[in-house]
Amino acid sequence: MAVTNQPVTYEPTHFQTGLCSCWEHMNEAVKQVCEQCQTCCHDMCFLPCLGCFIARELKECCCCGLSTAIRSIYRTRYNIRGSLCKDFIATTFCAPCAACQLKRDIERRKMQGLL
Numbered sequence: 856m857a858v859t860n861q862p863v864t865y866e867p868t869h870f871q872t873g874l875c876s877c878w879e880h881m882n883e884a885v886k887q888v889c890e891q892c893q894t895c896c897h898d899m900c901f902l903p904c905l906g907c908f909i910a911r912e913l914k915e916c917c918c919c920g921l922s923t924a925i926r927s928i929y930r931t932r933y934n935i936r937g938s939l940c941k942d943f944i945a946t947t948f949c950a951p952c953a954a955c956q957l958k959r960d961i962e963r964r965k966m967q968g969l970l
Contacts, residue, residue, distance in 0.1 A: 865934040865969075872959045874945060874952050905954050912961050912970070921954055922946060929957060933964070 906920025913932070919925045926942040929935070945953040964970040 867934050867936055869936055870956055870960050871963045872956055874949060874956050902951055905958060909957050921950055
């Protein structure tokens with residue numbers, strides 16, 4: 856008898872953080888702000904490494920990590936609202952922020968046991 860895994864369906868949602876969320880928490884404790892800013896600054900300096908991290912987490916090719924396709928795959932997999940056009944705009948004109956947003960979302964979903 857063959858056992859198959861049923862696909863998991865998620866309720867429609869949004870990304871758990873905004874595109875520029877590194878800078879949204881300025882009123883919170885300084886330690887938390889510094890940790891978030893340090894993570895975002897580090898990721899922006901090593902953008903290709905961040906792309907590989909994202910692709911690995913989604914079990915995709917490392918070359919796709921910063922692309923519109925990976926963002927679209929992630930959105931579709933977790934039923935995140937948006938469109939291919941918005942993915943294209945984010946990855947083309949705000950690539951570092953879009954990559955950091957994906958990383959933050961991946962990390963939060965891991966903590967929630969959803970990834």
